[in-house]
Every structure is written in C-alpha cells, then in structure tokens.
Amino acid sequence: MDLHTRCKQQLEPLHLLKGTGYYPYFRTIEKSFGTEVQVAGQRMIMVGSNDYLGLSHHPKVQEAAAEAARKWGSGTGGSRFLCGNLALHEELEERLAAFVGKKKAVVHATGFMTNLGSIASLLTSDDIIICDREDHASIFEGCKASGGKVIPFSHNDPDDALRKLDKARGKNPKGCVVLITEGVFSMSGDLAELPGLVKLKENHPDMLIYLDDAHGLGVMGPGGRGTAAHFDLNPQVDFIMGTFSKAFASVGGFLAGDDELLLEYVRHESRPLIFSAALPAANVATVLASLTLIEQQPEMVERLMDITEKVRAGYAQIGLYVRNHGTPIIPIYIGQEIKAFAVTQELFDKGVYALPAIFPAVPKGQAVIRTAFMANHEPHHIDRVLEVIEDLANKYSIRIPDLVEEGSLPESVLDEHGGYTDQPQPTAQAVVGTGGE
Numbered sequence: 159m160d161l162h163t164r165c166k167q168q169l170e171p172l173h174l175l176k177g178t179g180y181y182p183y184f185r186t187i188e189k190s191f192g193t194e195v196q197v198a199g200q201r202m203i204m205v206g207s208n209d210y211l212g213l214s215h216h217p218k219v220q221e222a223a224a225e226a227a228r229k230w231g232s233g234t235g236g237s238r239f240l241c242g243n244l245a246l247h248e249e250l251e252e253r254l255a256a257f258v259g260k261k262k263a264v265v266h267a268t269g270f271m272t273n274l275g276s277i278a279s280l281l282t283s284d285d286i287i288i289c290d291r292e293d294h295a296s297i298f299e300g301c302k303a304s305g306g307k308v309i310p311f312s313h314n315d316p317d318d319a320l321r322k323l324d325k326a327r328g329k330n331p332k333g334c335v336v337l338i339t340e341g342v343f344s345m346s347g348d349l350a351e352l353p354g355l356v357k358l359k360e361n362h363p364d365m366l367i368y369l370d371d372a373h374g375l376g377v378m379g380p381g382g383r384g385t386a387a388h389f390d391l392n393p394q395v396d397f398i399m400g401t402f403s404k405a406f407a408s409v410g411g412f413l414a415g416d417d418e419l420l421l422e423y424v425r426h427e428s429r430p431l432i433f434s435a436a437l438p439a440a441n442v443a444t445v446l447a448s449l450t451l452i453e454q455q456p457e458m459v460e461r462l463m464d465i466t467e468k469v470r471a472g473y474a475q476i477g478l479y480v481r482n483h484g485t486p487i488i489p490i491y492i493g494q495e496i497k498a499f500a501v502t503q504e505l506f507d508k509g510v511y512a513l514p515a516i517f518p519a520v521p522k523g524q525a526v527i528r529t530a531f532m533a534n535h536e537p538h539h540i541d542r543v544l545e546v547i548e549d550l551a552n553k554y555s556i557r558i559p560d561l562v563e564e565g566s567l568p569e570s571v572l573d574e575h576g577g578y579t580d581q582p583q584p585t586a587q588a589v590v591g592t593g594g595e
C-alpha cells in the first residue's frame with residue numbers, strides 16, 4: 159500500500175469525527191489573557207491549561223523574557239554542547255537543583271526531550287525499567303530508545319510493581335533497575351503512590367526511582383517544591399524530572415539528582431541535548447523569574463489549592479465522580495468517546511475551553527474531559543464553569559449512578575459487584591458561589 163493510501167485509511171476515524179462537527183483539536187486561539195482566551199471572536203474561560211500558577215502573563219515574567227531576548231538575542235545559535243551554553247542555563251540549573259533539593263540539574267530544550275534523552279542515555283538493553291502504565295509518552299519513548307526491558311505495572315499499584323520487579327529480577331539479577339512514575343498524572347490528576355513505591359527499595363535496595371514531576375512542580379508540596387517534597391521523600395527519589403511548560407510558564411525541562419556523575423553523563427550523552435539547539439535565553443529567564451516569584455510568594459500555591467478544592471467540592475455537589483488527590487487536574491468522567499466530544503463542544507459553545515482525553519490517553523470507554531485550574535482564576539470563572547457543567551450533567555447523564563450503569567468508571571473504584579465503592583468525596587462547604595477570596 160502506498161504511503162498516501164495508508165495515511166488516508168488511518169485518518170478515517172478523524173474524518174468521521176470532523177463530520178460530526180465535534181472535532182475539538184487544534185483550535186486557533188486568537189488572543190490569550192491567561193485565564194481567558196479568544197477563539198472565533200468569542201471570549202472563553204480557559205480550564206485546560208497547565209499554566210497552573212498563571213505566570214505566563216505575569217508582568218515580571220514577561221519583562222524578564224523581553225529583557226533576556228534583548229540582552230542575549232532571540233536564539234542560542236547552537237546546542238549547549240557547542241556554542242549555545244549560556245551562563246543563564248547554568249544559573250538556572252543551580253536554582254532548579256536547589257529548588258527541588260538535589261545537588262545538580264541538567265536543562266534540556268523541552269520536557270519531552272528531557273525524558274527521551276535522559277532515560278535513553280542512562281539505560282541500556284541490559285536494564286529493567288518498571289513504569290506506571292499511565293506514564294507519559296515521552297517516558298515510554300525514552301524507554302524504547304534505551305532498549306531496556308520495559309515492564310509496565312498497574313496504575314499507582316506498588317504491589318503489582320513489586321510482583322513484576324521480583325519476577326524481572328529473578329530473570330535478570332545483574333542489570334540496573336529503574337522505576338519510573340509521574341508525580342501528578344497528567345490526565346487523571348492522580349498523585350503517585352510514592353510512599354508505597356519508595357518502600358519497594360526495602361526488597362530492592364539497588365532500584366533507582368525516577369519521578370517525572372511535570373505537573374507537580376510549582377503545585378504540590380511546601381512552596382510548590384513538588385511531589386517528593388509533598389511526601390517528604392526527597393532523599394529516596396533518585397531523579398526528579400520537571401518541565402517548564404506547566405507552572406514555570408515557558409518551555410523546556412530538566413533532570414535533577416544527587417549523583418553528580420550520572421548528571422554529567424546525561425549532559426554528555428543525551429542525544430537531544432547534544433544534537434538540538436539550546437533553550438533560548440528568553441525561556442530561561444522566564445523560568446528564573448517564575449522561580450523567584452514562587453519562592454517569594456508561596457501563597458500563589460495555596461491559592462491554587464483553594465481554588466482546586468472549591469472546584470472539586472462543586473463537582474461533587476453536582477454529583478460528578480471526583481478523584482480526591484488535591485491536584486489542580488480534575489477530570490470530568492464521561493465514558494463513551496462520542497459523548498465526551500459532544501459535551502466538550504457544548505462546553506465550548508457556552509464559553510468554557512476544555513478538552514477531552516480518549517483512549518489511549520485513558521482506558522477504553524472511560525473518556526474524560528480534562529479540566530485544570532489556575533491560581534489566578536477568579537470566583538466568577540469558577541461559578542460560571544460549575545453552572546455550565548451542572549446544566550450538562552443533567553443533559554448528558556454523567557453523574558455517578560449514570561456512570562456506574564454505563565460501566566464507565568475506573569475499575570479500581572468499583573466493588574466486586576460492579577457498584578461504586580463510595581470513596582470520600584470532597585466536602586461541599588466551600589462551594590459554588592463562594593469562589594476565591
């Protein structure tokens with residue numbers, strides 16, 4: 159089959175979706191105001207962004223970016239290995255290592271490249287990689303490129319990880335073992351079962367833990383220092399990976415750790431770092447300015463948590479199924495994909511910008527609409543979002559009993575008869591209408 163025909167066949171589901179009028183991707187944002195955007199002339203509330211602290215529109219952050227572009231130029235002119243390694247990159251590495259409580263950090267040009275380059279350079283086909291099944295694509299790409307034996311374990315299930323680890327170790331007693339998990343899972347908003355995963359080191363003391371905290375840094379833990387800090391497990395986590403594309407309001411990524419030799423190795427062996435241009439100064443300065451603001455104003459993180467709790471309680475009051483992990487990613491469980499697309503379109507028509515996550519980002523038949531909140535959402539944003547979602551919950555039957563009937567809740571929350579094992583839902587005191595302070 160020729161390439162054109164093959165691609166056309168693979169695009170058929172996409173063309174069918176476009177035919178329904180529900181296609182939600184690649185929307186053109188004409189203007190961005192942070193918590194609001196303009197699309198097709200319409201002003202909308204953004205509840206899909208990862209700009210959790212709303213720093214991408216902070217005047218100090220914007221000024222730092224503009225100033226750095228004036229001072230250093232708009233591009234770096236080469237990879238860090240050759241002629242693009244600015245003093246700013248090194249300053250950022252020091253600041254990041256200190257922020258996450260590690261000795262050293264290595265900055266890459268994106269978070270994706272950080273995972274790809276770090277995992278692929280550190281590990282080889284002799285090694286064992288134990289990964290949470292719901293880890294991000296960049297982690298799996300890194301694993302694939304390393305040639306290591308990749309063993310996925312059930313999402314957030316340390317017992318399953320241990321079983322798989324014991325078995326793999328039995329077959330390969332000499333290889334290095336690395337367990338990779340996200341800190342805050344990007345689609346479900348679940349917080350990693352980090353204490354249980356760290357405990358596996360009791361049986362496997364040579365196992366290293368690699369924590370992708372893309373969605374946890376700036377968000378979780380004291381002063382936004384991340385998921386390891388949240389659990390007070392920083393020393394037990396060997397590598398902390400982060401991105402600048404979420405709370406740090408830019409683009410780029412880093413790997414941090416205490417074994418300086420391993421970090422030096424990544425610096426010299428990561429192919430995306432050696433063979434791709436360095437992060438431009440404006441982006442580096444954005445992250446430096448964001449770090450300063452996070453350090454000076456930890457109340458931003460508290461405000462994000464308050465807003466998050468209000469939304470969670472509001473969703474629970476409407477009767478939606480809510481995961482109780484305290485992260486700003488709060489998916490609305492829908493079930494069937496086509497219904498998720500229809501609800502997304504209706505949200506959009508009513509001025510709420512959020513996107514659906516479908517298989518393979520989530521299990522089949524368990525489509526969600528991923529909503530995520532920002533520290534600078536105003537009370538009227540939250541009130542409006544809850545009002546619109548309440549309307550749609552009536553129209554589309556997406557409350558817990560409807561989801562149980564349709565079999566579209568995650569298995570882990572169902573009892574042996576397929577019923578809902580009533581998890582503690584967030585309390586509804588701080589709810590609708592009260593908004594932020």
Ligand SMILES: Cc1ncc(COP(=O)(O)O)c(C=O)c1O
Pocket residue numbers: 268269270271273294296340344370372373401402403409410411
């Ligand atoms: C968990 C996780 N890791 C890594 C990445 C890649 O980061 P970036 O977008 O900065 O390349 C993402 C991005 O969505 C992510 O969610």
